[in-house]
Amino acid sequence: MPYRLEPRGERSQLWSYASPVLAVVLTIVTMGVLFAILGTPPLTAIETFLISPLLTVSGLASLAVRAAPLIMIAVGLSFCYRANVWNIGGDGQFTLGAIAGGGLALFFPNAAFWWFYPIVLVAGVLGGMFWAGIVAFLKLKFNANEILTSLMLVYIAQLVLTWLVTGPWRDPMGYGFPQSAMFSAGATTPDFGTTSIHLGCVLAPVIAIILWQVMERSVLGFQLRVVGQAPRAARFAGFSNAKLTWIALLVSGGLSGLAGIIEVTGPIGQLTTEITPGYGFTAVIVAFLGRLHPIGVIFAGLLLALSYLGGDAAQINLHLPNAITGIFQGVLLFYLLGADVLILHRFKRVRAPAPMVLAESVK
Amino acid sequence: MDSETIGPATQMPPPLLSLCGITKQFPGCLANDAVDLTVGQNEIHALLGENGAGKSTLVKIIYGVMKPDAGRIEWLGKAVRIGSPAQARSLGIGMVFQHFSLFEALTVAENIALGLNNPADRVGLQDRIVDISTRYGLPLDPARAVHDLSVGERQRIEIVRCLLQNPKLLIMDEPTSVLTPQEVFKLFETLRRLAAEGCSILYISHKLEEIRALCEQATIMRLGKVVAHCVPKEKTARELAELMISAKLKEQDFGHKIASTAAPRLVLDRLTIRSNQPFGTDLKDISFSVAPGEILGIAGIAGNGQSEFMDALSGEIPAGSPKNILLDGKPIGHDGPAKRRRQSCGFLPEERNGHGAVGPMSLSENGFLSAYVRGALHRLGVINRRRTFDFAAGVIKRFDVRTTGPQAEARSLSGGNLQKFLVGREVVQQPSLLVISQPTWGVDAGAAAAIYEALVALAQAGTAVVLISQDLDEILLLCDRIAVIAAGRVSEPMAVKEATIERIGLLMGGSEAEAVDALPA
Known part of the structure; x- marks a missing residue:
């Protein structure tokens, strides 16, 4: 190819927004090719996967329900990533939030909603904070890489949950299934009318807007951005790296925990071994697709939520494997990372190298 | 031709x-x-x-x-x-780069052998190194390890390496x-x-x-x-x-050569600090004082502890004991940068990009970076955008920074313009102590003159200024007293009029005793 990548020398504002769009388009094309290989007409498959879930009111409600935890977690992750703290353990913090709040709910089955439910939510937030706090402690005390510790804590959290619902917290009336009792009415997330839309669907965008303002207007947000972009400048300004690392991890852990407790007290209604289809990992894609900006995260969250619904629809209507969802997400992240190269680079047509030196010599 | x-x-x-x-x-x-x-x-x-x-x-x-x-x-x-x-x-064609590429842990001969294309050339290499280095007055011991050598000796390795290829x-x-x-x-x-x-x-x-x-x-x-x-x-x-340089040079005379007798603003008392960098220079036993209105120059060759010294004074690296650094008699050795700024200190490190300024952020935000404490640019944790914008606009106007305005990204400015903005940012805060490193590095002559004028005006208004610079001309032009940093030690400050180039040179090389011998009788 007579084209070559060369550095732009600056960030392209245009491409930082166009890159996610290009990535989505390329992902859809690739999925079409994949569907064709699997023997399904590509247009039908894409219609089933990406459009049919949006055509009914209940479909739109499901979209909001799926997007809510993704947005909550991803907003927190963006907050972290802006400060160069790479928390990828959202799933673990989500799980700990569900365990902390859910455990409390199981112990007080008769408490009244108006005072008990807020306490359950706070317990969920604290659970997520605790799990992320371990990561902060290990990073600051032992300089342990937070990518590894946060990831490993996901599996620990999952095993703790499995142990609880197959052991001490198993529902005695549950025919031996690995699940807790259903939560009482005092610890159930309120929903709205006949749809499945619940409190979390409203909270998620509100949280996104609040964190957007914190990021843009507050001294704290400024400090986090400086630490992320130029750690030495942050030290020069006198911003404490340790304090900011704690804040970034506690905020994102708390939001993941909140997403977890709302999920189990809402759509699921009890603790089981499978409370998350990898929301914490999908949220990483959401955060980057949304350009680490809370408002971008709302849109990205809706798109990735659609991939879950589309996967279900493709499985039911087209008898395609449910793994389609994971493939869609993986392909999207792949193209996004690839397209992001264009933010700092551009393609330049390479002319045939002009003869630099003529064969004659000077007199 | x-x-x-x-x-x-x-x-x-x-x-x-x-x-x-x-x-x-x-x-x-x-x-x-x-x-x-x-x-x-x-x-x-x-x-x-x-x-x-x-x-x-x-x-x-x-x-x-x-x-x-x-x-x-x-x-x-x-x-x-x-x-x-x-x-x-x-x-x-041979080339000696400004930055050497030598392995610290290897010997001189091993380093040179690594640069040879043909393994056969290694035969008798030691003799040829000695031969060339004596012939051209570049004394080198091929068996010494590089980490023991001075910068001048390391440069000789690079030169000999080139000369071996005729x-x-x-x-x-x-x-x-x-x-x-x-x-x-x-x-x-x-x-x-x-x-x-x-x-x-x-x-x-x-x-x-x-x-x-x-x-x-x-x-x-x-x-x-x-x-x-x-x-x-x-x-x-x-x-x-x-x-x-494009512009005609203005005749410059910064007639600021007053000896001050007031109580010292800044006192360093046996400041000793381990470097926080893997190959950094430790600071050893630094003591001196700076009076209000005085400009003290710290001369020295790059890499002799200047950046650690800057970080120690700004509070980025805390001192061993609070009493190692006294500001108006108060111990501040354990205070961080923000706390020192609150006590009316200003700092500007050598590196603009990523240390003194954040490239992808606007000038407004870069103003906030160091002026938020004393400029009252925030309230209840929220940035006061109006005041922050006005602060940056004020600096831009007063220091004639060529830019589109406070919303321009710092990295869009030329080196000289950004430096004017950063120096201005510290100067308009009217600090009682300003520590500034390499203020005119990579800056054109016009901007350098503006920066010099600002520093001198600040000193005349009573600020104690510590100027760390590798540019001896700059120090001789601006400073009242001069000290030399070499291998993490700072020499006893001397009045600029007593300083000779020869004596400063010996101090830069780290030979204190010879430098005393070179004192004018």
Whole structure:
């Protein structure tokens, strides 16, 4: 190819927004090719996967329900990533939030909603904070890489949950299934009318807007951005790296925990071994697709939520494997990372190298 | 090209190297614009220009590191294409870079052996190193490990490494920026002998006196173009400077040479700090004091602990005990940067990008970075955007920063303009103590003069200023007293009028005792 990548020398504002769009388009094309290989007409498959879930009111409600935890977690992750703290353990913090709040709910089955439910939510937030706090402690005390510790804590959290619902917290009336009792009415997330839309669907965008303002207007947000972009400048300004690392991890852990407790007290209604289809990992894609900006995260969250619904629809209507969802997400992240190269680079047509030196010599 | 070379080609030896119309475009910057350069045989040729004039790009093209977009290169009268440094070396071009590439843990001979293309050349290498180093006055012990050697000795390794290949042209990129005056003198002797024995030298520098003393011909570059070919000895340093920078130099006299008797503003008492960098320099037992209204210069060669010293004074690295650093008698050794600013200190480190300023952030935000404490730019944890914007706008106006406004990103400014903004940011806060490092590094003469004026005005208003700089002229111009930092130790400050270049040079080399001997009787 007579084209070559060369550095732009600056960030392209245009491409930082166009890159996610290009990535989505390329992902859809690739999925079409994949569907064709699997023997399904590509247009039908894409219609089933990406459009049919949006055509009914209940479909739109499901979209909001799926997007809510993704947005909550991803907003927190963006907050972290802006400060160069790479928390990828959202799933673990989500799980700990569900365990902390859910455990409390199981112990007080008769408490009244108006005072008990807020306490359950706070317990969920604290659970997520605790799990992320371990990561902060290990990073600051032992300089342990937070990518590894946060990831490993996901599996620990999952095993703790499995142990609880197959052991001490198993529902005695549950025919031996690995699940807790259903939560009482005092610890159930309120929903709205006949749809499945619940409190979390409203909270998620509100949280996104609040964190957007914190990021843009507050001294704290400024400090986090400086630490992320130029750690030495942050030290020069006198911003404490340790304090900011704690804040970034506690905020994102708390939001993941909140997403977890709302999920189990809402759509699921009890603790089981499978409370998350990898929301914490999908949220990483959401955060980057949304350009680490809370408002971008709302849109990205809706798109990735659609991939879950589309996967279900493709499985039911087209008898395609449910793994389609994971493939869609993986392909999207792949193209996004690839397209992001264009933010700092551009393609330049390479002319045939002009003869630099003529064969004659000077007199 | 000289008019004499128009005659029959067989009579005159062709020039060693001749460049014609060399052009190199980078994104957003034409680094070399139709550059011509001719280096004769046995000639020491200066390539002169400010930072960013395109000198480095040109020599990288000559040494085969970069390819030009257009233009021709002739070597001994024949057109050549230099595709890689290996090709350049096989033609007979050697280069001593400004930053050395040496393995600290290996010996001199091992380092040189690693640079050889042909393993057979290693036979008898030790003898040849000793032979060359004695012949050209570059004393080196091949068995010593590099980490024990001074910067000057390390440079000799690089030179010997080049000479082993019997080069016809030796390119030296800013060789004296890391040397003491005595070492510079020795280096010049070596270079003159080399030229006499048939090795031409292309000498890159922006130090005018050096070039007048050493070089026979000079090519002067500005903004990617050649502005003059001349014989440096026939020009004054002032004329060369005016060719190098676009504006005419203003006669400068910063008549600030008052001795203060007030109580000291800043006292360092046996400040000792371990570096937080893997190959950093530890600070050892530093004691001195600075009075209000005084400018104290800290001279020294790069890498002798200046950055650790800056960090220690700004509070980025805490001192061992609070009492190691006293501000108006109060111990502040354990206070962080924000707390020191609250007590009316200002700081500006050497590195602009990513330390003193955040490139992708706006000037407004960069103003907030250091002025949020004393400029009252925030309230209840929320940034006061109006005041922050006005603060930056005020700095831009007062210091004549060329930019589109406070919303412009810091990295969109030229080095000199950004530096004016950053110096202005500290100055308008009217600190009672200002510590500033390399304030005019990479800055054009006009901006440098504005920065000097601001510093002197600040001192006259009663601020104690500590100026850390490798530019001795700058220190002699501005400061009341001068101390020298070498290997993490700071010498006893002396009045500038008692300081001789010779004594400062000895202190820079770390020889305190000899420096005392060199005191004027």
